[in-house]
Amino acid sequence: MEKELxxxxxxxxxxxxxxxxxxxxxxxxxxTEELHYMLAYHLGWVGEGAGAGxxxxxxxxVLLTTGAAGGQWEHALPAAVAVELLHxxxxxxxxxxxxxxxxxxxxxxxxxxGIPQAINSGDTMFTLANTAILELEKSADSSIALLAAxxxxxxxxxxxxxxxxxxxFESRSDLTTDDYWNMIGGKTASLIGTCTRxxxxxxxxxxxxxxxxxxxxxxxxxxFQIQDDWLGIWGDSNLTGxxxxxxxxxxxxxxxxxxxxxxxxxxxxxxxxxxxxxLDVPELAQLLDSEGAKxxxxxxxxxxxxxxxxxxHQTNPHGDYGQALIELTELLLNRKS
Amino acid sequence: MEKELxxxxxxxxxxxxxxxxxxxxxxxxxxTEELHYMLAYHLGWVGEGAGAGxxxxxxxxVLLTTGAAGGQWEHALPAAVAVELLHxxxxxxxxxxxxxxxxxxxxxxxxxxGIPQAINSGDTMFTLANTAILELEKSADSSIALLAAxxxxxxxxxxxxxxxxxxxFESRSDLTTDDYWNMIGGKTASLIGTCTRxxxxxxxxxxxxxxxxxxxxxxxxxxFQIQDDWLGIWGDSNLTGxxxxxxxxxxxxxxxxxxxxxxxxxxxxxxxxxxxxxLDVPELAQLLDSEGAKxxxxxxxxxxxxxxxxxxHQTNPHGDYGQALIELTELLLNRKS
Numbered sequence: 001m002e003k004e005l006x007x008x009x010x011x012x013x014x015x016x017x018x019x020x021x022x023x024x025x026x027x028x029x030x031x032t033e034e035l036h037y038m039l040a041y042h043l044g045w046v047g048e049g050a051g052a053g054x055x056x057x058x059x060x061x062v063l064l065t066t067g068a069a070g071g072q073w074e075h076a077l078p079a080a081v082a083v084e085l086l087h088x089x090x091x092x093x094x095x096x097x098x099x100x101x102x103x104x105x106x107x108x109x110x111x112x113x114g115i116p117q118a119i120n121s122g123d124t125m126f127t128l129a130n131t132a133i134l135e136l137e138k139s140a141d142s143s144i145a146l147l148a149a150x151x152x153x154x155x156x157x158x159x160x161x162x163x164x165x166x167x168x169f170e171s172r173s174d175l176t177t178d179d180y181w182n183m184i185g186g187k188t189a190s191l192i193g194t195c196t197r198x199x200x201x202x203x204x205x206x207x208x209x210x211x212x213x214x215x216x217x218x219x220x221x222x223x224f225q226i227q228d229d230w231l232g233i234w235g236d237s238n239l240t241g242x243x244x245x246x247x248x249x250x251x252x253x254x255x256x257x258x259x260x261x262x263x264x265x266x267x268x269x270x271x272x273x274x275x276x277x278x279l280d281v282p283e284l285a286q287l288l289d290s291e292g293a294k295x296x297x298x299x300x301x302x303x304x305x306x307x308x309x310x311x312x313h314q315t316n317p318h319g320d321y322g323q324a325l326i327e328l329t330e331l332l333l334n335r336k337s
Numbered sequence: 338m339e340k341e342l343x344x345x346x347x348x349x350x351x352x353x354x355x356x357x358x359x360x361x362x363x364x365x366x367x368x369t370e371e372l373h374y375m376l377a378y379h380l381g382w383v384g385e386g387a388g389a390g391x392x393x394x395x396x397x398x399v400l401l402t403t404g405a406a407g408g409q410w411e412h413a414l415p416a417a418v419a420v421e422l423l424h425x426x427x428x429x430x431x432x433x434x435x436x437x438x439x440x441x442x443x444x445x446x447x448x449x450x451g452i453p454q455a456i457n458s459g460d461t462m463f464t465l466a467n468t469a470i471l472e473l474e475k476s477a478d479s480s481i482a483l484l485a486a487x488x489x490x491x492x493x494x495x496x497x498x499x500x501x502x503x504x505x506f507e508s509r510s511d512l513t514t515d516d517y518w519n520m521i522g523g524k525t526a527s528l529i530g531t532c533t534r535x536x537x538x539x540x541x542x543x544x545x546x547x548x549x550x551x552x553x554x555x556x557x558x559x560x561f562q563i564q565d566d567w568l569g570i571w572g573d574s575n576l577t578g579x580x581x582x583x584x585x586x587x588x589x590x591x592x593x594x595x596x597x598x599x600x601x602x603x604x605x606x607x608x609x610x611x612x613x614x615x616l617d618v619p620e621l622a623q624l625l626d627s628e629g630a631k632x633x634x635x636x637x638x639x640x641x642x643x644x645x646x647x648x649x650h651q652t653n654p655h656g657d658y659g660q661a662l663i664e665l666t667e668l669l670l671n672r673k674s
C-alpha cells in the first residue's frame with residue numbers, strides 16, 4: 001500500500017524540513033536565541049516531546065502536485081515552506097484564542113512562554129511565511145512568485161475571516177449549517193486548495209488547470225474536515241471508553257451538531273440545556289443519528305470525497321508523483337480514527 | 338510655516354484615507370460586519386471617540402518621498418496603505434502584549450472585544466497590509482511590486498524581532514544601551530526607513546538613491562524616538578504637574594534609563610529598588626541628568642537629526658513635494674511636547 005507515497009516522502013520530507021529550518025534560521029542571532037527556540041519548539045524540533053511537529057501534509061501536497069503536473073518539485077520548495085509556516089502561525093494564534101493548553105500532546109507556546117511572546121512568535125512565523133513565498137522568484141520566476149504571493153494572501157485572508165467566524169460562533173446559539181460552510185471553507189479548505197493551486201502554478205499549468213487543482217484541494221480539505229467531525233462523534237474511540245474526548249463534550253460546533261441544532265428538536269433542547277457529561281455521549285450521539293445528522297454528514301463526506309477524486313483524475317496526474325498524490329489523497333480520505 | 342506640507346497634506350491625506358478604506362472594505366461582508374467594525378474602530382473611523390485614528394505620518398512619508406524623488410505619488414498609494422496597516426497591526430498586538438487599556442485616548446481593541454478577537458483582528462490587518470503592497474503591480478509594475486514586498490517583509494521581521502526584545506527586556510535588569518539600539522531599530526526606525534525606501538523605489542530611483550532615502554528614514558525614526566524618550570522624562574509636562582505620566586513611573590526602558598542603569602550608580606540603585614512615585618520623579622530626573630543621561634540622550638537626538646537632514650538634502654528633493662518633505666521632517670524633529 002502507498003508504495004510511491006512512501007518512496008517519495010522519504011526524499012521530499014527531509015528536503016521540506018531542511019528548507020523550513022533554513023528560513024526559520026533567519027531569526028537565529030545571539031540576541032534572539034529564545035525567539036528562535038520558541039519557533040523551533042512549536043515546529044517540533046526541540047524541547048520535551050520533540051518530534052511531534054506535525055505531518056507536513058500541506059508542503060507535501062504542494063510538492064507532489066508540482067511533480068504530478070509535470071514540474072520540478074524543487075522549484076516549489078519556497079511555497080512548501082510558506083504553507084507550512086502559515087499553517088503553524090495559525091495554530092499558535094488559535095491555541096491562544098481557544099485557550100488550548102496542549103498541541104500534539106505538548107504544552108502550547110503560550111502555556112510555556114506566556115501570551116505576549118506567543119502572539120509575537122506567531123507574528124514572526126507569519127512573517128517568515130510571507131518571506132518564503134516571495135523566494136519563488138529565485139526557484140521559479142518573478143511572475144510566478146507574484147501570482148503565488150497573491151493566492152497566498154487570499155488564503156490568509158480567508159483563514160483570518162474563518163477564525164473570526166469561529167470565535168464569534170462560540171457565543172451564538174442560532175447557527176445553521178450555512179454558517180459552518182463559511183467558517184470551515186476559510187479555516188481548513190482554503191489553504192489546502194492554495195497548496196494544490198500553487199503546486200500547479202509552479203509546474204507551469206495554465207489558469208484552467210490551476211483552478212481544477214485548486215478545486216481538488218478545496219474538496220479534499222472539506223472531505224477531510226467533515227470526516228473529522230463525523231469521527232469526533234461516531235468514531236470508535238469516541239463512543240467506547242473515550243467519551244470524554246467526544247466533540248459533544250468539548251462543545252465544538254461541528255457539522256453534525258449544527259445540523260442537529262437546525263432541526264430544533266430533542267438534540268437542540270439537550271444541547272441548549274448544556275452540561276453534557278461523558279455518560280450522556282452515547283445517547284446524544286444516537287439522538288443526532290435519529291434526527292438525520294449522521295446520514296447528512298456521511299453524505300457530505302462522500303460528496304466531497306468523490307469531488308476531490310474526480311477533480312484529481314481530471315488533472316491527469318503524471319508518473320510517480322501523480323501516483324503518490326493519488327495515494328496521499330486516498331490515505332487522507334480513508335482514515336478510520 | 339509648513340506651507341507646502343499643509344497644502345499637499347490637504348490633497349494626499351484624503352487619498353490615503355480613501356485607499357485604506359477600500360482595502361479594509363475587503364472584509365466587509367454580511368457575515369463579517371463585526372470584524373470590519375473592529376478594524377474601522379481601531380483606525381478611528383467609527384465608535385466613540387472616532388477621529389482619533391493617528392496622523393498617517395508613515396503613508397505621508399511614502400507619498401511625499403515618491404513626489405520628492407520625481408515620481409507620481411498616486412503610483413505609491415498601495416505602499417502607503419500597506420505601511421499604515423502594518424503599523425496599526427503592530428499597535429493592536431502591542432496593546433495586547435503590553436496590557437494597555439487605552440490607545441489614542443480610547444479603549445484598545447482587546448479591551449472592547451477580548452483578546453481572541455483582538456489577536457485575530459490584528460492578523461487580519463496584517464494580511465490586508467500584505468495584500469496592499471502586492472497591488473503596486475498595478476500602479477507601478479511587477480518588478481517594483483516584488484522589490485517593495487521584499488523590503489516590506491524585511492521590515493516586518495525587524496518589527497517582530499524588536500517586539501520580542503521589548504517583551505524580553507521587561508524581565509531583565511542587565512540591559513545596556515546596545516540592547517536599546519537593537520530593539521528600537523526594529524520597532525520604530527526600520528519601518529520609517531522602509532517608507533522612504535519604497536517611496537524612492539516607486540519613483541524609479543536607483544539602488545544608491547533608495548539606500549540614501551532609507552538612511553534618511555531610519556535616522557528620522559531614531560531621532561524622533563530618542564526625542565520621545567527625552568521628552569518622556571524631561572519634557573515640560575512630565576516635570577510639572579503630570580509626573581504620573583513620566584516614563585520613570587511606567588518603568589519603560591528608554592534610552593536615558595538604560596544609560597542611567599549602565600552607570601550602576603545612584604540612579605541604578607533607586608531604579609532597582611522599584612516603586613517610583615510621582616513625587617520622586619523630579620529628583621530621579623535630576624539624578625539621571627547629573628549622571629550624564631540627559632546630555633547623552635540630547636547628543637544622540639542631535640546626531641540622528643543632523644544625519645536625517647543631511648541624508649535628505651543629499652537626495653536633492655524636487656519641487657513642492659521635496660519642500661513638503663523637508664517641512665514634515667523639521668516638524669517631526671522640532672516638537673516641544
